[in-house]
Amino acid sequence: MTKPPKVAVLGSINMDLVCTTEKRPEPGETVLGTGFTMVPGGKGANQAIAARRSDALVEFLGAIGRDMFTTPLREVLNDSDVGGARLRSLPGSSGVATIVVEQGGENSIIVTPGANARLTELDDADLETIAEADILLCQLEIPVETVTAGARHARAHGTTVILNPSPVRELPEELWREIDVAVVNSGEADRLGTALDRIAHVITTRGADGADYRGPGGELHCPSPKVRVVDTTGAGDAFTGALAAAWHRGPERALAWACAAGALAATELGASKSIPDADSIAMLLGDPLLNPGSNR
Numbered sequence: 371m372t373k374p375p376k377v378a379v380l381g382s383i384n385m386d387l388v389c390t391t392e393k394r395p396e397p398g399e400t401v402l403g404t405g406f407t408m409v410p411g412g413k414g415a416n417q418a419i420a421a422r423r424s425d426a427l428v429e430f431l432g433a434i435g436r437d438m439f440t441t442p443l444r445e446v447l448n449d450s451d452v453g454g455a456r457l458r459s460l461p462g463s464s465g466v467a468t469i470v471v472e473q474g475g476e477n478s479i480i481v482t483p484g485a486n487a488r489l490t491e492l493d494d495a496d497l498e499t500i501a502e503a504d505i506l507l508c509q510l511e512i513p514v515e516t517v518t519a520g521a522r523h524a525r526a527h528g529t530t531v532i533l534n535p536s537p538v539r540e541l542p543e544e545l546w547r548e549i550d551v552a553v554v555n556s557g558e559a560d561r562l563g564t565a566l567d568r569i570a571h572v573i574t575t576r577g578a579d580g581a582d583y584r585g586p587g588g589e590l591h592c593p594s595p596k597v598r599v600v601d602t603t604g605a606g607d608a609f610t611g612a613l614a615a616a617w618h619r620g621p622e623r624a625l626a627w628a629c630a631a632g633a634l635a636a637t638e639l640g641a642s643k644s645i646p647d648a649d650s651i652a653m654l655l656g657d658p659l660l661n662p663g664s665n666r
């Protein structure tokens with residue numbers, strides 16, 4: 371039996387306040403909603419849960435505030451069997467995302483970072499966790515300086531760095547140097563442009579059209595399984611976390627696995643709630659041996 375990969379996720383955790391509506395409002399317009407729910411989210415936490423549900427061993431490095439969301443945010447990591455020893459509680463509010471999902475599944479999101487923005491330092495235990503991991507998985511909902519410090523330490527210790535540069539922004543030169551794998555959507559790919567050419571492995575997600583890979587062995591396209599879309603929130607996170615868990619199987623298998631995870635995540639409302647487990651992904655692919663936890 372191959373050992374499951376160890377994935378350290380350095381990133382955000384938010385409480386998602388989700389309103390559903392027939393159509394998202396235009397500027398200045400008020401519309402009636404059809405439902406409301408609160409679901410833990412944040413790109414970091416979603417990706418950590420996705421990697422764990424794809425059978426990786428996962429440690430989450432992040433920050434929550436001291437408010438009404440502290441307990442449910444801690445609980446979602448515990449309940450998902452994601453290691454939370456490196457989750458700190460900082461004074462002030464937790465991260466909150468206000469999300470509007472319209473019929474057909476498209477969304478608009480405002481993230482108020484709260485404690486995520488105050489994750490400005492990595493301590494010795496954080497650095498040890500990163501050095502011991504096979505993969506460090508990061509996004510950009512925490513300060514880019516913290517991501518850079520984590521990535522630099524990872525690289526120095528032979529830990530593969532996967533960056534999902536979302537929400538997209540200019541990256542400092544010191545961070546570009548440390549990235550092994552970039553996972554971007556097509557908008558992020560356009561925004562980052564030729565700067566991505568310097569990354570060894572680039573994966574571009576294209577929603578219902580699947581994903582493209584470009585790397586040392588060439589290029590490949592992976593179609594997405596067809597599903598009935600309810601909510602696309604967190605589908606990219608499900609893709610990225612599943613990809614990290616399956617990366618040791620090589621780009622082709624990892625992409626197929628991740629495309630199926632992303633597709634399944636879009637079939638249910640709520641980011642962390644909709645993330646599929648390994649059995650559901652393998653079943654959708656019709657090939658249980660693709661499971662990253664399987665020994666072949």
Ligand code: RIB
Nearest residue numbers: 384411412413467604641
């Ligand atoms: O990618 C989806 C996530 O973006 C949501 O869970 C929300 O918290 C924001 O971070």
